[in-house]
Amino acid sequence: MRCLWGRTTVLMCVCLTFLWPCCIGCAQDSGRHWRKEQVVASQSFVEGGSTIQVDFAAGDLDLSHSDIVTWVQASAHSVAVYYGRFPVARARVVIEPIAGDSDSIHGTTWGGMGGFPAVTQIRLAQHATKDDLKDDWVMTHELVHTALPxxxxxxxxxxxxxxxxxxxxxxxxxxxxxxxxxxxxxxxEMHNGEPERGDRGLNETPTWGRTYWGGAMFCLMADVSIRRQTNDKKGLRDALRAVVDSGGGIDKDWPLSRVLQIGDRTTGTTVLTDMYAKWSEKPVDVDLPALWKELGVSAGPNNGVVLDAKAPLAAVRESISASR
Incomplete structure (x- = not known):
C-alpha cells in the first residue's frame, strides 16, 4: 500500500487498510469500525495501452463526473508519457466525496486489489473546483505509485x-x-530531505522529511549522476521504464535489489546500487547550494526560480524536466 494524505509544504500519511471490490472500506477509530459506500457510477478509458476504470462512491460533488474523469485521464497521460506506457494493464480509481469540504484531495494506492493490478482511492472535497483539479498533484503522485513493486x-x-x-x-x-x-x-522543498542529528540512513529514519524529500533527493542525485556518467544519454527515467518493461508494478513483490539492478543494467552504470549501499544505512550529506548552482537554478521572486541556460549542468536540468 502506498498512502498519502496531502501536501502544501508538508506530506502526511493516512493508512487505509482495505478496499472492497464493489465498495470502499474506510478505516476509522484505529481500524475498529468500517464505513462501506456503494459505487453509484462508473466510467472507463484507455490510456497508454491500459484500461483505467473510474468509480464514484455515493455522495455529492459540485464537479461533474466528466470533469473528474478528465482530471484522472490527464494524470494518467502524464504518467504514461513519463514511463512510455501506463505501468499496469488495468487500474481502478475510486472517487469518494468528502461532504462539506471545500478543497481537500487525499489519495491512497494499493496493488493487487479486487482483481485489479492497481487500485487508487481518492477522497475528493464536495466543493472542489476545476481550478483545484488543474493545480492538483495528488492524482499524478498516486498513479506514479503503480509503477514500482x-x-x-x-x-x-x-x-x-x-x-x-x-x-x-x-x-x-x-x-x-x-x-x-x-x-x-x-x-x-528538497532541503526537507536532508539528514538531521540522529539520522541512521534512509532505511532506519522513517520521518516525514526523510521519507518523502530524502527519497526525492536520492532520486535527483541518482538522475544527475547517471546523466553525468552517460553524457546525458541516459537518466533515471530510462532505468524506471526498464523496471516497468520487466513487469515491475505495484502488484508485484520484488526485492529492491532487483529494481536497482534492472535500472543499472539499462543505464550501463552502477549508480543506483552504489547509492543505495551508501544512503540506506547511514546519512549522506548533499551540498544542495552547489548542486543548484551547477544546474543553473536560483531563487526568484514569489517563491519562483531563475534558470541559467549557461550553467554547467543546464542541459542535464533541461533533460530531466523535458518529455524525452
Whole structure:
C-alpha cells in the first residue's frame, strides 16, 4: 500500500487498510469500525495501452463526473508519457466525496486489489473546483505509485521519494507544469530531505522529511549522476521504464535489489546500487547550494526560480524536466 494524505509544504500519511471490490472500506477509530459506500457510477478509458476504470462512491460533488474523469485521464497521460506506457494493464480509481469540504484531495494506492493490478482511492472535497483539479498533484503522485513493486516497510522512502520526484516532472512532460515550476518546487522543498542529528540512513529514519524529500533527493542525485556518467544519454527515467518493461508494478513483490539492478543494467552504470549501499544505512550529506548552482537554478521572486541556460549542468536540468 502506498498512502498519502496531502501536501502544501508538508506530506502526511493516512493508512487505509482495505478496499472492497464493489465498495470502499474506510478505516476509522484505529481500524475498529468500517464505513462501506456503494459505487453509484462508473466510467472507463484507455490510456497508454491500459484500461483505467473510474468509480464514484455515493455522495455529492459540485464537479461533474466528466470533469473528474478528465482530471484522472490527464494524470494518467502524464504518467504514461513519463514511463512510455501506463505501468499496469488495468487500474481502478475510486472517487469518494468528502461532504462539506471545500478543497481537500487525499489519495491512497494499493496493488493487487479486487482483481485489479492497481487500485487508487481518492477522497475528493464536495466543493472542489476545476481550478483545484488543474493545480492538483495528488492524482499524478498516486498513479506514479503503480509503477514500482511493493517494497518492505524500511524502503517506503523509495516508494514515496520516487512519486514525489517524478510527479512534477511527469506533469511538465505533458505541459501541465512549466520547467520553472518543477525546479521551484525542488529548490524550495528538497532541503526537507536532508539528514538531521540522529539520522541512521534512509532505511532506519522513517520521518516525514526523510521519507518523502530524502527519497526525492536520492532520486535527483541518482538522475544527475547517471546523466553525468552517460553524457546525458541516459537518466533515471530510462532505468524506471526498464523496471516497468520487466513487469515491475505495484502488484508485484520484488526485492529492491532487483529494481536497482534492472535500472543499472539499462543505464550501463552502477549508480543506483552504489547509492543505495551508501544512503540506506547511514546519512549522506548533499551540498544542495552547489548542486543548484551547477544546474543553473536560483531563487526568484514569489517563491519562483531563475534558470541559467549557461550553467554547467543546464542541459542535464533541461533533460530531466523535458518529455524525452
Amino acid at each position: 511493493d517494497l518492505p516497510d524500511d524502503q517506503h522512502w523509495m516508494e514515496e521519494g520516487l512519486a514525489t520526484y517524478i510527479e512534477p516532472i511527469a506533469r511538465a512532460g505533458t505541459g501541465r507544469l512549466t520547467e520553472a515550476r518543477v525546479w521551484a518546487e525542488f529548490l524550495h
